[in-house]
Amino acid sequence: NAGVTQTPKFRVLKTGQSMTLLCAQDMNHEYMYWYRQDPGMGLRLIHYSVGEGTTAKGEVPDGYNVSRLKKQNFLLGLESAAPSQTSVYFCASRKLRDWNYEQYFGPGTRLTVT
Amino acid sequence: EDKVVQSPLSLVVHEGDTVTLNCSYEVTNFRSLLWYKQEKKAPTFLFMLTSSGIEKKSGRLSSILDKKELFSILNITATQTGDSAVYLCAVEAWGSGNTGKLIFGQGTTLQVKP
Numbered sequence: 001n002a003g004v005t006q007t008p009k010f011r012v013l014k015t016g017q018s019m020t021l022l023c024a025q026d027m028n029h030e031y032m033y034w035y036r037q038d039p040g041m042g043l044r045l046i047h048y049s050v051g052e053g054t055t056a057k058g059e060v061p062d063g064y065n066v067s068r069l070k071k072q073n074f075l076l077g078l079e080s081a082a083p084s085q086t087s088v089y090f091c092a093s094r095k096l097r098d099w100n101y102e103q104y105f106g107p108g109t110r111l112t113v114t
Numbered sequence: 115e116d117k118v119v120q121s122p123l124s125l126v127v128h129e130g131d132t133v134t135l136n137c138s139y140e141v142t143n144f145r146s147l148l149w150y151k152q153e154k155k156a157p158t159f160l161f162m163l164t165s166s167g168i169e170k171k172s173g174r175l176s177s178i179l180d181k182k183e184l185f186s187i188l189n190i191t192a193t194q195t196g197d198s199a200v201y202l203c204a205v206e207a208w209g210s211g212n213t214g215k216l217i218f219g220q221g222t223t224l225q226v227k228p
Contacts, residue, residue, distance in 0.1 A: 004156075031214045040123070042202060042218035043157075050213055058215070090156060094214050102148070103216060105156035 002026055004106035006091050012112045013081045021076040021109050023091030031094040032074040033058075033103065034066060036087040043090065049074055081113045116141045118205050120219035128227050131193050135222045137203030138185040147186050148216065149177055150202040157202055160188070193226045200224075 004025045013019055023032065030051050035043040045058030049068040063085060065077045074093075078085060091106040121136045137147065146164045150157035161170045163179035163186060170177050174193075179186045190197055200223050204216040 033215075035218075040220055042118075042120075042220045043204075043216075044218070045215060048213060048215060056213070096214060102159045102162060103214070105158075107156050 004091055004093055004104050006089075006106040006109050008109060009107065010110050012114065013078075014114055015082060017081050018077070018079050019081065019111075020078075021089055021091075021111075023074045023076070023093075023106055024072055025091075025093040025104070025106075026072060027093060027095065027104065028071070029093035029095040029104075030071070031096070032068065033092045033094070034064070034074065034076045035090045035092065036060065036085075037090060037108075038087050046076065046089075081111075083113045085111065086113045087111060116205070116207060116217050118203055118217050118219035120201075120203050120222050122222060123220060124223040124225075126225045126227065127193055129194060131226075132189065132191045133193060133224065135188040135190075135201050135203075135224070136185060137188070137219055139203075139205045139217075139219075140184065141205050141207045141217065143208035144181065144184075145206045145208045147179055148204045148206070149186070149188050150204065152200040152202055152221070153198075160201075190224075193224075195226050195228055198224060198226045 033048045034046040047066040049055045052071045067075045089109045092103040094103045118139045149160040161177045166181040174191045177188045200221045203219040
């Protein structure tokens with residue numbers, strides 16, 4: 001049981017380049033989330049998904065797109081990277097089961113845009 | 115606008131000291147408050163609090179919620195260098211669609227010196 005995994009772990013992009021971050025979970029969780037973490041700002045929600053084929057915007061969605069074609073995978077895309085998107089990106093998943101609402105986090109992807 | 119504020123933002127103590135971390139929130143339709151510990155990588159779950167006045171305890175860590183005054187505290191007794199980390203507070207609110215979204219505070223960086 002690998003939990004939540006993210007690829008890649010590190011990436012350096014030039015301004016204007018595109019890339020996709022992959023999040024995978026093997027816990028059969030319905031809900032998945034993408035956050036970014038910047039110094040002094042905690043975690044901010046970018047996009048989330050409450051099930052296969054559905055996505056919704058979070059707190060800071062501009063410049064990002066997502067897709068959830070399979071229940072276990074949640075992709076985060078940057079179409080034209082900007083230096084302001086330099087950050088650490090975390091994926092999380094969650095299963096609503098009675099009153100258990102814990103989110104499980106992946107190890108993170110450190111992205112630098114030059 | 116929903117918000118979560120943690121204090122202090124950073125703290126330096128010596129081994130054996132007791133520390134108290136604070137989390138206050140302004141959230142419409144509060145559901146639960148969660149504490150996470152983050153050591154350079156993914157946040158790991160510590161506690162979930164939903165009811166006022168009921169202390170949750172795990173070893174040297176404990177936490178309590180006050181829903182009237184809208185805050186929570188996380189106590190760590192007999193601190194060890196391994197407690198050095200960023201401690202994150204997050205709040206979930208009831209909302210349409212039952213999305214499970216969390217609103218995070220900025221985090222408190224704790225450094226425990228030998």
